[in-house]
Amino acid sequence: MEPELRQMRYFVAVAERRSFTRAADDVYVAQQALSQQIKALEDILGVRLLERTSRRVELTAAGAAYLADCRRILAASGRAAQHARAVAAGEVGRLRVAYTVSAVYETLPALGALLAEEFPKLKMETREIFAADVCRTLREERCDVALAPMTSYPKGILRRTVRREELMAAVPDGHPLAGLPAVDLVRLRDETFQLWPREMAPGYFDAVVGACRGAGFEPALDDTASGSNAWAGIAAGRGVNLVVASLAHQLPRGITLVPLSEPRPGLCLDAVWRADHPHPAVPRFLDVCAELARRQGWPAGG
């Protein structure tokens, strides 16, 4: 037999009121029930907690020690319940956010700041991944939510578009188009595109290639472009690319961004999460996404 919290609650009540009868009122049971339960508790512990006289009740030394522990334990139980509720509400805990490079220049820091402001006890952990790995990372529970431009949404994965990132032309600093207020996409038809292979970032790839096709040409691809060396390729004059406008926040050396004229191509950045056991903070995360989009006037995209 082990002590129960109910017995601790009773014991604390008796100790505080120094009386079984008065404590009985506090905990809404008869005095006899208190006597029984305290006796049971003492039997379990093998220790006399209270000295009873017919006039009053006093704590023994062991009772005083146990009383302090009981108070701590009961308080801890209450806090544990509140904490569990807060975690379930997504207001407390640790949310692992994976993101692709498209989100890193503007969306992710803004989200992190607003999330920290609205839910200060919700710690966000971030890791960068390639868009191709989003679903696997989610499914293997190595992240709770991801920010990425997506094309396909397999079963078990849910999404909501956070914003439509505008695409701009990234050209070498000395390029003839550099500095123009807006250029038509078709003027890049004879350029080589420093575009990542589709396997690395299908959503981004399709957005760029799709935009070019919409402008009436099939882009020529540099098949050595992969990861960060695509930037180097542009800066070195070996080609161009379409990139998210927010890259302007951290523009690499040697590259100039040129706005595109209508219809401006875009890249939809989605929040993506598991359908089955979503992290409880995912709704809070989406709330913050929506609030941020409202404040910034981000286009909803589609």
Next chain:
Amino acid sequence: MEPELRQMRYFVAVAERRSFTRAADDVYVAQQALSQQIKALEDILGVRLLERTSRRVELTAAGAAYLADCRRILAASGRAAQHARAVAAGEVGRLRVAYTVSAVYETLPALGALLAEEFPKLKMETREIFAADVCRTLREERCDVALAPMTSYPKGILRRTVRREELMAAVPDGHPLAGLPAVDLVRLRDETFQLWPREMAPGYFDAVVGACRGAGFEPALDDTASGSNAWAGIAAGRGVNLVVASLAHQLPRGITLVPLSEPRPGLCLDAVWRADHPHPAVPRFLDVCAELARRQGWPAGG
């Protein structure tokens, strides 16, 4: 309704085994009982703690948080019980020891050292009082046990003699008896005794006066002697006294101790405590007293 430790124990079992069925074996109930209790716990918290599939059980984020808290709480409950038992056994806690000056030179420090050695988690607090205040201090629960030479033992007070302190003659440095190997008590018959009034220390007073009467004379008392100025009176050559031999450890300036010849008078130092609600460490204290008396070869007195 509030969670109970039983439900936490069940929840921890299920979480650890990741299975209701296997956990049921651990806690010796049927799987259905576990399902019921976990469900009840979830209802109380208003939070889903476990994700059940027909193949396996997994913790939700809230469940993981609550699991950690449950482990802490259950461990705390176990420790609280052990702590209460240790306090009841007198091995842990705080023992308030009151003592008279007779004990301070030798008995109290020796007891403190051995007590700290044998029961390191039992903290001893000490305070000096006059023998006349022993019973009141005990009864008002301002101390748990006292070390003092006692004469009367009112109802509700118990005692055990710790040792018999030998008495020696305290004389001024230049006194004719100073330096003798042993003197007969009767040689102090014409001296003035710097003895505290009986109201301050009846046990000590009776021991000294009784010894003198046993030697065949009634001691002349200096009725200005009271407390520490008795030492000053002796040092100033205004009289003598009988004092505990252990005063030699901290002999005041100007005073010499002279051994007395047979029958050597003594002063019985008693441990005294409440009969009704004794502090649980009192038996341990008495054990240490007995052990110390054995080691030091202290006379048992009587």
Next chain:
DNA sequence: GTCGACCCACAAGCGGGGGTTGTCGACGGC
């Protein structure tokens, strides 16, 4: 696809323990 193994939830019934009422003895105060 089908069968079987396994796992958890639901349902019904039992039994014990925690609750109740009733009563007593002990102590203090008027």
Next chain:
DNA sequence: GCCGTCGACAACCCCCGCTTGTGGGTCGAC
């Protein structure tokens, strides 16, 4: 001395925690 109050003891009751029995759902074997 009497009454008021307090805690303990006793008897009864009923809720709830446990049991057994069953069903539905998923995964693996063939």
